[in-house]
Amino acid sequence: MALKKVKPVTPGQRHIVKEDFSILTKKEPEKSLIVRLPKRAGRSKTTGRITTRHKGGGARKLYRIIEFGQRKLGIKAKVLAIEYDPNRTAFIALIQYEDGDKAYIIAPQNLKVGDEVVCDEKAEIKEGNRMKLEHIPVGTLVYNVEIVPGGKGKMVRAAGTSAKVVAHEGDYVHLQMPSGEVRKIHKNCFASIGAISRPDWRYTVIGKAGRVRKKGIRPTVRGSAMSAVAHPHGGGEGKTGIGYKYPRTPWGKPARGVKTRKRKNTDQFIVISRHDLKNKNKA
Numbered sequence: 174m175a176l177k178k179v180k181p182v183t184p185g186q187r188h189i190v191k192e193d194f195s196i197l198t199k200k201e202p203e204k205s206l207i208v209r210l211p212k213r214a215g216r217s218k219t220t221g222r223i224t225t226r227h228k229g230g231g232a233r234k235l236y237r238i239i240e241f242g243q244r245k246l247g248i249k250a251k252v253l254a255i256e257y258d259p260n261r262t263a264f265i266a267l268i269q270y271e272d273g274d275k276a277y278i279i280a281p282q283n284l285k286v287g288d289e290v291v292c293d294e295k296a297e298i299k300e301g302n303r304m305k306l307e308h309i310p311v312g313t314l315v316y317n318v319e320i321v322p323g324g325k326g327k328m329v330r331a332a333g334t335s336a337k338v339v340a341h342e343g344d345y346v347h348l349q350m351p352s353g354e355v356r357k358i359h360k361n362c363f364a365s366i367g368a369i370s371r372p373d374w375r376y377t378v379i380g381k382a383g384r385v386r387k388k389g390i391r392p393t394v395r396g397s398a399m400s401a402v403a404h405p406h407g408g409g410e411g412k413t414g415i416g417y418k419y420p421r422t423p424w425g426k427p428a429r430g431v432k433t434r435k436r437k438n439t440d441q442f443i444v445i446s447r448h449d450l451k452n453k454n455k456a
Contacts, residue, residue, distance in 0.1 A: 194257065235259075237265060245274070281370055311339060313338050329351060337349040345359060346362075397413070
């Protein structure tokens, strides 16, 4: 998909880089597959206090109900439309099964209106098709991968991403994740064939603060610009240093280079850690 720069007729448009949405189908979202979610503005449901900073406002959005799992096995579906989804970075595809039922799925690259896709235990190796990992050959790109059999797709769902099948070993399939990490996933887990649509999303430039606010993101302030009671980095005259050997979060904990992983029992599924890869590249 092509990118386009906006003519700099105003300061706010000088750096904007937009995507060309000409591949999208010009239609309203499917009414039976949308729901309106209440806004939280980063606040808790019980006390109303801010629990996630820098959230609030933004344009109204309707949530599209996406089929991440495999609700209908062996039933072919036809792609009716490729649509934009404000709730995720990837495009979505509206499909209609042979029995007339409709659903939204994450759209892979090169999927077009009129194409046929199917979800089954074993299917043709074709973009958009979904099947068990044990039937997917080595070297194939996959996305929307299950972690637990029957648990619906949880991994590799962002725009332009894909995982690669690198080996079959016993009851497990080795997948190389977008980060470079190699993980073991059970062979009975389902995955979709291909790479996710909208690969140029990462190169877009929002350009101005007003567009960021419409996305529901509020301003972020440097800790060093705050008062001493508001942030550990705050206080002092002018551009004073943070006063510590390492940066800290607003709650006083280390902000860089501290491991936060707690589920050590799942380390057995990591064949090559992405952290090991980073250290190897630095060396």
